[in-house]
Amino acid sequence: MKTRSLLSLLLFTPFAWALLEPAPPSVADSQRFRDSLLEANEVVVFEGLPHQTWQPDKLKEELKRPDVTKIEGFPFYTPALKANADELKQLLGTPASIKPYGGAKACGGYHPDYNISWTVRAITYHVQICLGCHEVLFITGKTSLKYDMADDAVKRFEALRKLYTLKRPQ
Numbered sequence: 001m002k003t004r005s006l007l008s009l010l011l012f013t014p015f016a017w018a019l020l021e022p023a024p025p026s027v028a029d030s031q032r033f034r035d036s037l038l039e040a041n042e043v044v045v046f047e048g049l050p051h052q053t054w055q056p057d058k059l060k061e062e063l064k065r066p067d068v069t070k071i072e073g074f075p076f077y078t079p080a081l082k083a084n085a086d087e088l089k090q091l092l093g094t095p096a097s098i099k100p101y102g103g104a105k106a107c108g109g110y111h112p113d114y115n116i117s118w119t120v121r122a123i124t125y126h127v128q129i130c131l132g133c134h135e136v137l138f139i140t141g142k143t144s145l146k147y148d149m150a151d152d153a154v155k156r157f158e159a160l161r162k163l164y165t166l167k168r169p170q
Contacts, residue, residue, distance in 0.1 A: 024100045024101035024102075024146065024147070025100070025145045025147070027095045027098055027099065027100065027147070028095075029145055030095070030098065030145055030147065031095075033125055033127070033138040033140070033145070034092065034093045034094070036120040036123070036125050037092055037093050037118055037125065037127075038089055039120050040085065040089075040118035040119070040120050040125075041085075042085065042118065042119075043082075043083040043085040043088050043089070043116060043117070043118045044080035044081060044083055044116070044117050044118070045080060045081045045088075045114055045115070045116050045117075046069075046071060046077065046078070046080050046081075046114065046115040046116075046117065047076060047077045047081070047113075047114060047164055047165060047166060047168055048074065048075070048077075048111065048112050048113045048114055048168070049063065049068065049075045049076065049077065050062060050168060050169065051108060051132070052108075052109060052111060053108030053109050053111075054108055058169055059075075062075075062168075062169070063075060065077075067079075067167075071115050071117070071126060071128075072126060072128065072137075072139050074111070074112050074115070074128065076112075076115050077166075077168070080117065081163075081166070083116065083164070084160070084163065087160060088160075091156050091157060091160075092116065092127055092136075092153075096150060096152075096153075097149065097150055097152075097153035098136060098147040098148065098149060098150060098153070099147060099148050099149075099150050100147065100148070101135070101146045101147050101148055102148050105132075105133035105135070107130075107132045107133040108132070110133065110135060111130055111132060112128035112129060112130050112137070113131045113132070113161075114128070114129045114131075114161070114164060115127070115128050115129075116128075123140060124140065125139070125140045126138075126140065129149065129157060131154070131157070131158065131161070134148055134149045134151075134154050135147070135148055135149070136148070136149045
């Protein structure tokens with residue numbers, strides 16, 4: 001009886017399910033991504049479409065455009081924009097730009113505003129950045145590592161974003 005009550009208490013408290021989730025990846029786990037970025041000859045940026053929760057009508061309209069593609073399940077405008085590789089390498093290539101994932105945010109659901117891509121030794125890497133919740137995903141193949149962007153990195157990327165915001169409606 002006590003075991004069942006304890007189990008019920010654990011399973012139905014608000015934080016119980018968090019105990020069942022795996023621990024977030026460490027910053028060191030992203031080393032392979034950061035090393036490959038620093039090695040890349042070309043880096044490109046894809047601009048994301050409007051937010052699925054906050055701008056559903058605009059998103060629906062934009063999805064009809066012929067210049068939209070999906071990357072890792074999220075829509076982005078094409079063609080990709082050639083990036084200032086040095087600035088993005090400096091920004092995302094350092095471990096100080098990210099911190100361990102702090103958990104889900106109350107932002108209307110993850111939505112990448114930008115996808116940064118590069119290819120090294122026939123492997124394509126992606127970093128997807130959400131400026132609403134400051135989450136960043138490092139993705140290649142079946143590997144996906146979720147982090148939060150450090151405050152300084154968010155500010156630095158915000159300063160760069162005007163270079164990569166051309167098609168999304170206001």
